[in-house]
Amino acid sequence: MDIIKVNNLSKVFNGNLRAVDGVSFEVKEGEIFGFLGPNGAGKTTTIKMLTTLISPTGGDAQILGYSIKKNAPEVRASIGVVPQEYTADEDLTGYDNILLLADLYGIPRDVANKRIAELLELVELSNAAKRKVATYSGGMRRRLELAIGLINFPPVLFLDEPTLGLDVQTRTAVWNYIKKLKEKYKMTLFMTTHYLEEADHLCDRIALIDHGKIIKIGAPEALKAQLGGDIIKLSVSNDKPELKKILENAVGVKEVKKIGNEYRIKAKSSETLTPKLIALLSSKKYQVTKLSMTKPSLDEVYLEYTGKSMREEQGGFDRFAQNRQMQATRR
Amino acid sequence: MDKQESKIRVERKIHYPNFFRATWSLANRDLKKWYLSPAILIISMVQPIIWLALFGKAFNLGALFTSVSSGATAAELAIFGTTSYFSYLALGMLAFMAISTSMMGGMSIVWDRRFGFVDKILTAPITKLSIIVGKILNSVIRALAQAVVLLIIAIVLGMTLTYFTITSVLTAFAALFLLSFGMSSLFVLLALRARDWQSQMMIINLLMLPLLFASNAFFPLSIMPSWLQTIASWNPVSYAISIGRSALLGPSYTPLASNLMSFLYLGIFAVGMTAITVILSRRLLKG
Numbered sequence A: 001m002d003i004i005k006v007n008n009l010s011k012v013f014n015g016n017l018r019a020v021d022g023v024s025f026e027v028k029e030g031e032i033f034g035f036l037g038p039n040g041a042g043k044t045t046t047i048k049m050l051t052t053l054i055s056p057t058g059g060d061a062q063i064l065g066y067s068i069k070k071n072a073p074e075v076r077a078s079i080g081v082v083p084q085e086y087t088a089d090e091d092l093t094g095y096d097n098i099l100l101l102a103d104l105y106g107i108p109r110d111v112a113n114k115r116i117a118e119l120l121e122l123v124e125l126s127n128a129a130k131r132k133v134a135t136y137s138g139g140m141r142r143r144l145e146l147a148i149g150l151i152n153f154p155p156v157l158f159l160d161e162p163t164l165g166l167d168v169q170t171r172t173a174v175w176n177y178i179k180k181l182k183e184k185y186k187m188t189l190f191m192t193t194h195y196l197e198e199a200d201h202l203c204d205r206i207a208l209i210d211h212g213k214i215i216k217i218g219a220p221e222a223l224k225a226q227l228g229g230d231i232i233k234l235s236v237s238n239d240k241p242e243l244k245k246i247l248e249n250a251v252g253v254k255e256v257k258k259i260g261n262e263y264r265i266k267a268k269s270s271e272t273l274t275p276k277l278i279a280l281l282s283s284k285k286y287q288v289t290k291l292s293m294t295k296p297s298l299d300e301v302y303l304e305y306t307g308k309s310m311r312e313e314q315g316g317f318d319r320f321a322q323n324r325q326m327q328a329t330r331r
Numbered sequence B: 001m002d003k004q005e006s007k008i009r010v011e012r013k014i015h016y017p018n019f020f021r022a023t024w025s026l027a028n029r030d031l032k033k034w035y036l037s038p039a040i041l042i043i044s045m046v047q048p049i050i051w052l053a054l055f056g057k058a059f060n061l062g063a064l065f066t067s068v069s070s071g072a073t074a075a076e077l078a079i080f081g082t083t084s085y086f087s088y089l090a091l092g093m094l095a096f097m098a099i100s101t102s103m104m105g106g107m108s109i110v111w112d113r114r115f116g117f118v119d120k121i122l123t124a125p126i127t128k129l130s131i132i133v134g135k136i137l138n139s140v141i142r143a144l145a146q147a148v149v150l151l152i153i154a155i156v157l158g159m160t161l162t163y164f165t166i167t168s169v170l171t172a173f174a175a176l177f178l179l180s181f182g183m184s185s186l187f188v189l190l191a192l193r194a195r196d197w198q199s200q201m202m203i204i205n206l207l208m209l210p211l212l213f214a215s216n217a218f219f220p221l222s223i224m225p226s227w228l229q230t231i232a233s234w235n236p237v238s239y240a241i242s243i244g245r246s247a248l249l250g251p252s253y254t255p256l257a258s259n260l261m262s263f264l265y266l267g268i269f270a271v272g273m274t275a276i277t278v279i280l281s282r283r284l285l286k287g
């Protein structure tokens, strides 16, 4: 059952900046679907279009069967949004912020009061509810945004980098809440992130996006499997030209590449192959000096399809994200 | 597949908020910042009170236009329509209070946009009309409440009201209501595309003083140069003040136009400005 259907969606800014360039995908009911990509890839722009905040310059999408172009009010009534920035009103209390949104969704007061208490409990803000949001820490504000996004019990929840700028501990906590909420309210989640681990552990399926285009879609496991297996890297002290042939002919080896004096061996399962390879090499009197095994990771998937490593970028890019977050909070 | 889709649609009843509740909640969100922090309430009263005390009492601007001789009162009466310049100015300051409050209230949408608050409420199933009217309502309520306080302070400081009945006070406040309604629409409109506070301050500086000085807030039109007279006679602020003075100060005050015509003009200004803002907001108020 496709709860979100996106068809050739595009957004061109200022006539020439193709922020989102014809993306198409489906999200199934109950899924956690992730958009994974570097800064400026077009993740937020896609979410803004899907949540009817900006209108697409091309294509369309259906959420619960409602077109984001033609049935925007129905779409809005059916979704929850947790934006990338902190958008709660700092001058009001956490409670007043949620209450306002409850009013804007037309939730009857008695129902709203019960829900607000329940949500505040869930995100552990009950004690801070009567304090002004300006006094909240980053993690508290993130959790408040979550509670606000959930006030209408949306069947579809959009989360734009919900853990941006949080420390590892808070990140884990936030994800625990999100998973709890998803179970409890049986929601479909559409999220963006640039944390590879996050996408890997949480998402049922992910789309790799770069320069506004979807490069690859699939379950993290499937994407990794498509890489063709694990990678064993080894070097020997007494290298000979015929070694490559020997490795290639070994049972279980799929591909051998020699980079410098290191052999990169692709294998279905590195755990079972490695001992066999060592035995084989010592029987042929080769001295193994270095050996490592790598499981396929999303980083390698990313590397395979974009030709660049996300992890390499990530240092710079986390710092950037952090800066932006600080600016957002300072404002 | 299509069958299943229509099933979800039917299962979930789409729920929309009531227009009045959504609008009031948005207005109340802004009002809370004001009535929950007395400091802001007091600070916003300070400027008109200072001006009233400074221009009306200390300098007595009115005396500058009349000679300080024995004929002073007669001359004052002829020019201002009252022998108390302080009382004359007080009504100008009530209007000043109304427009500066409307300006701040209307412009606050710039901050809401910057903080992403507008984005947040634009993804809720409310209409843009709610957002605009909520902003206007906030300004109008603040302006009128502060005008009540200012009027009381002015009376305590020695303002003399020739007519002091419920009707005359209500008439003056009805004019202030229409003025602040129109002005907050105007400033919401000006703020719709502004992204930063610099451009906001520029608009405020560019408009605030001209709106006030090109009106009858300080002096009557009769002693203005003719070009200023022309501007002032189009300025809605002049008509709100004229209604207030003729309602409260007495028969020797010569209004700009009959109160009926002044109300008509202010009404057209308020309704017209709001209509323009609401129509343009459909295109301009975006994420």
Ligand SMILES: Nc1ncnc2c1ncn2[C@@H]1O[C@H](COP(=O)(O)OP(=O)(O)OP(=O)(O)O)[C@@H](O)[C@H]1O
Pocket: A013, A014, A017, A019, A037, A038, A039, A040, A041, A042, A043, A044, A045, A046, A084, A194
């Ligand atoms: N309102 C706008 N006007 C012009 N260009 C824009 C606008 N919004 C986004 N862009 C551009 O569109 C591109 C995609 O931006 P987007 O915010 O969607 O990236 P993102 O994937 O969310 O990145 P990040 O990880 O930094 O949040 C960027 O090049 C950005 O500069």
Ligand SMILES: [Mg+2]
Pocket: A043, A044, A045, A084, A160, A161
């Ligand atoms: Mg983004």
